[in-house]
Amino acid sequence: MTCPANSSPTTPLDDTDRSIVNALQRGLPLVPRPYAEAARALGIAEDELLARLRALLAAGVLTRFGPLYQIERAGGRFVLCACHAPAPRLEAVAAAINAFPEVAHHYLRTHHLNLWFVVAVGQADAAAPALARIAAATGVEILPFPKEREFFVNLYLPA
Amino acid sequence: MTPANVSPLPDAIDLALIHATQAGLPLTSAPYAAVAEQLGIGEAEVIQRLAAMQARGVLRRIGAVPNHYRLGWRANGMTVWDVDDARIDALGERIGALPFVSHCYRRPRRLPQWPYNLFAMVHAHTRAEAVPQIARIAVLLGDACRAQDVLWSVRILKKTGLRLPPAGPVRLEAR
Numbered sequence: 001m002t003c004p005a006n007s008s009p010t011t012p013l014d015d016t017d018r019s020i021v022n023a024l025q026r027g028l029p030l031v032p033r034p035y036a037e038a039a040r041a042l043g044i045a046e047d048e049l050l051a052r053l054r055a056l057l058a059a060g061v062l063t064r065f066g067p068l069y070q071i072e073r074a075g076g077r078f079v080l081c082a083c084h085a086p087a088p089r090l091e092a093v094a095a096a097i098n099a100f101p102e103v104a105h106h107y108l109r110t111h112h113l114n115l116w117f118v119v120a121v122g123q124a125d126a127a128a129p130a131l132a133r134i135a136a137a138t139g140v141e142i143l144p145f146p147k148e149r150e151f152f153v154n155l156y157l158p159a
Numbered sequence: 160m161t162p163a164n165v166s167p168l169p170d171a172i173d174l175a176l177i178h179a180t181q182a183g184l185p186l187t188s189a190p191y192a193a194v195a196e197q198l199g200i201g202e203a204e205v206i207q208r209l210a211a212m213q214a215r216g217v218l219r220r221i222g223a224v225p226n227h228y229r230l231g232w233r234a235n236g237m238t239v240w241d242v243d244d245a246r247i248d249a250l251g252e253r254i255g256a257l258p259f260v261s262h263c264y265r266r267p268r269r270l271p272q273w274p275y276n277l278f279a280m281v282h283a284h285t286r287a288e289a290v291p292q293i294a295r296i297a298v299l300l301g302d303a304c305r306a307q308d309v310l311w312s313v314r315i316l317k318k319t320g321l322r323l324p325p326a327g328p329v330r331l332e333a334r
Contacts, residue, residue, distance in 0.1 A: 014323035018189060021230065022225055024222050024223040025222055025225065026222060027221055028184070029293060030206050030209055030213070031206070032189055032202060032206070033188060033189060034190065034194065035190070038184075046188060050187070050218055059229075062223050063224050063226060063227055064318075064319070064320055065186070065222070065223050065224050066181070067180045067209065069177055069217060069218055069219060070277060071177075074173070074212075075168055075169075077312030080264075080266065089294055091232070094316050098317045101207060101322045102322070104317075104320050104322065106317035107313075107316060109237065109309045109310040109313065110310055110311045115236070117317070122323045145269070145278075147263075147264040150263075150264055151251040151252050152252075152263045153261070153263075157232050159160075159225070159230070
């Protein structure tokens with residue numbers, strides 16, 4: 001999946017879409033009918049909430065809807081990695097990196113180290129072999145930047 | 160929280176639950192019941208296990224993951240700083256507390272090509288709007304900072320999130 005950063009939204013969000021995106025970035029309740037409860041709080045019907053969520057996912061406004069796991073609390077590991085892909089090989093190196101299911105996120109950035117991606121594995125000792133396989137597949141040096149300390153994590157971007 | 164679910168590591172059913180939901184929660188009226196049916200357990204057990212994982216921090220939240228560009232957040236900068244090792248931890252806490260910083264970490268330097276040890280993600284609608292944010296970080300770091308850079312994201316190449324392979328040989332049906 002490649003999403004141009006500078007593409008214009010194809011369908012503008014209306015106020016209800018914005019309320020949904022904002023409310024549901026914060027979380028869905030753990031009750032048997034969570035969408036009905038969320039819809040009530042938003043003042044819309046459950047069917048409308050579900051239909052709008054499907055549309056927001058289909059349009060790419062949302063990339064995913066569901067649980068966000070911090071797998072490190074369950075023995076796994078996230079490792080931020082960077083590499084330099086020379087311009088003629090950029091697309092090929094990026095595609096080779098993306099082919100690994102362990103690669104959770106991947107961004108092109110403005111630096112000599114132009115590819116930055118996060119490797120996510122279920123067991124901490126699986127990280128190093130995954131990085132070695134990625135290095136072998138891409139033919140570029142992969143620099144790991146494992147976190148030494150987490151000061152803050154909470155991404156909330158209102159629509 | 161039930162005492163049965165306070166263990167620090169997920170059991171085979173937790174792992175199966177993570178695997179079944181990591182790509183998304185069903186968009187149906189009773190999503191936890193749908194997942195439960197898939198796993199061959201009860202709806203109440205799915206809810207209870209998700210709540211237990213949330214209490215342990217394994218589950219951050221259940222919610223919407225936006226493509227931030229599509230919400231108008233077009234200037235997404237990974238600001239990186241070379242900060243005095245003796246002062247980075249106290250300063251990192253203060254940088255992480257800034258309202259426009261979404262993630263803030265201490266990471267290893269990779270000398271000689273990478274002197275930066277503090278990473279803080281900032282988000283704005285335009286790069287111009289991000290300039291005062293970055294200046295605010297610089298002021299907070301003061302003379303503890305020797306060098307800095309901003310790596311703007313140009314393109315999202317992948318954003319699937321966690322994708323663990325199917326759990327190993329443990330079969331729920333055998334329970």
